[in-house]
Amino acid sequence: MADTQVLNAEQAKGEIHEPLTPFGMSVLLGRIAHEWETRRRIFDLPIARFFNVSEGPDISIDFLGRRAATPVGPAAGPHSQMAQNIVLAWLGGSRLMELKTVQILDDLEIGRPCIDMETIGYNIEWSQELKIPQSLEEYVKAWMILDILRRWEEMTPYIGADPGPHIFDLSVGYDLAGISSAPVARFIDSMMDARQEIERLRPEIGGVFAGYRDLDFDPRIADTVTLSTFHGCPPDEIESITKHLITRHGLDVIVKLNPTLLGFERVCGIVHDTLGYESTVLRKADFDNDLQFPRALELIGELEAFAARRGRRFGIKLTNTLVVENTKGFMPDDTMYLSGPPLHVVSTTLLGELHKALPGMLRIDGQDDAPAQVSFSAGITKDNLAAAAGLGLAPITVCSDLLKPGGFGRIKPMLKSLWNSMSAAGAGSLAEWRQHQNEQASGRGAVAAYAARLHDPALNRMYTLAGNTKLPRAVDHDLQMWGCVACNFCVTVCPNDAFFRIPTPDELDADGLQQYLVLAELCNECGNCMVFCPENGDPAVIKPRLYIDEYRFEAETEQAFLIHQDPDGYWVQPNAAGAKWTGDLLLLLNGAEGFPLPPSDEEWTKSKTNSD
């Protein structure tokens, strides 16, 4: 039995406690087929949000010598942890998946709620919430499913005949001991040669996808890595880890830097004075403990040269989140991590400073042959993606914006807005778009010109406190099991696609055209749906919590339902707290759209949580 099967079995039996229990390969494929047949959606994403790369100018990028058909993707975070998240990101138009950070400590207790996107962005998450072998399996499943979907003729009208190349970029953290440990080394090795995992999962390809069972899946899933340094990682450690990843694994490496690198005074000046977030508490000690600017310049130069001597590529990523004191109290912990609009200004200013201090080093600002790639994630939205791509930043990854209503469906409008800007400038490729941006900067350099705009009070409102005070919509009504405003936000803001909706059948005595339900094994209680639900209460707790795994179900004390399936339909086993809703639930699950998992018992139970 493979590691992951043992783990999932232990987890399912309650012997280890994880917040998430991923669905197996056959369940995921069955869900895709069933949702497609019954509602023309995949993992709740409607076809109107599928991206077709062939409908506009060439926006492909070079990433460390590999091609990706678009410059965009999910940043390491909640959108790149589970297989269905990655598939959703790809359908929306992502072609560079920065996978959720994997580290040796894979049994961390994360406080809940852990995400607060009420206005800008805060979180207290860090690395993966799965065991290392489970993370491996999630990434391999996603890789295989994408290979199937890109060939599935049903998709062609919506994603085009050739959706173009995509890249999975590893993310690892946070110290050398952990990264060189046997479990993490095995994880990296397996991502670079996934033959064993692929062969283990292959027999689960069935149903309408049976014809793809013998597909020649590329076993090299990833050979690049973004090193997440997190706060307080000493410079020597960053150096040793990068060298280790290059020499031991032969990886091309991007080092993700922290915004503290800009220095305490500069960051306070931007956050408090330029942008007006006066109540955001920055602590000098957090800056003093992090990598300092002069040492960063040395490191970038040394590591680029080290990589080049070994025939490898090197780059930097701007930036990780900004460490601040937790003054909101919505999430536990004394510290929280800021992302979104203000981070965009801090990180772009840092980009400008590094660029000035490292002439000829960074591949931005028209220096297309410079040695060091610059990847970027900080407050990217549809309003600034085009500007960021015009600077030469690649890839451009997103986290906070995808946690807002619309979720993965926000990627397509971002890419369309990039296309529109390019078309208006007559640019047929990103190279031409970069050239256009440089010409517009009239000798000043596109990066400096853009950074100056972000500091101009007449132009930077969308990054300021004043531009980010609007709270999510609220109605004075207590959320109930059935009936609600039916805004669909819980479905779209959930990075794990744990929420789904079913049209209300005539026989059900409930308000609203749609009813909302939770696939409880996919919910890690991050709190994001609670923040955006207009009604009072937590949808992830109040709406019906459905399980397909009996051990997870048995551990539940609040209302919960175990869903069984047989060829005649679904049946429901409630716990004591859920008993009174069983009849209503049966009506919903057996309706025309019904439960999104397929009613074909055999394949499904065989690997419902990969535990057998």
Ligand SMILES: Cc1cc2nc3c(=O)[nH]c(=O)nc-3n(C[C@H](O)[C@H](O)[C@H](O)COP(=O)(O)O)c2cc1C
């Ligand atoms: C909820 C959440 C979880 C995150 N998890 C990780 C992680 O595991 N590893 C990592 O390197 N960065 C992580 N990040 C940081 C993001 O990758 C990204 O660098 C940062 O949020 C800035 O981008 P944004 O402004 O688009 O959110 C996380 C961010 C958020 C909001």
Ligand code: SF4
């Ligand atoms: S259902 Fe809500 S709490 Fe659960 S993972 Fe999704 S957004 Fe987070």
Ligand code: SF4
């Ligand atoms: S539960 Fe809340 S967020 Fe979900 S659809 Fe109903 S009102 Fe909207």
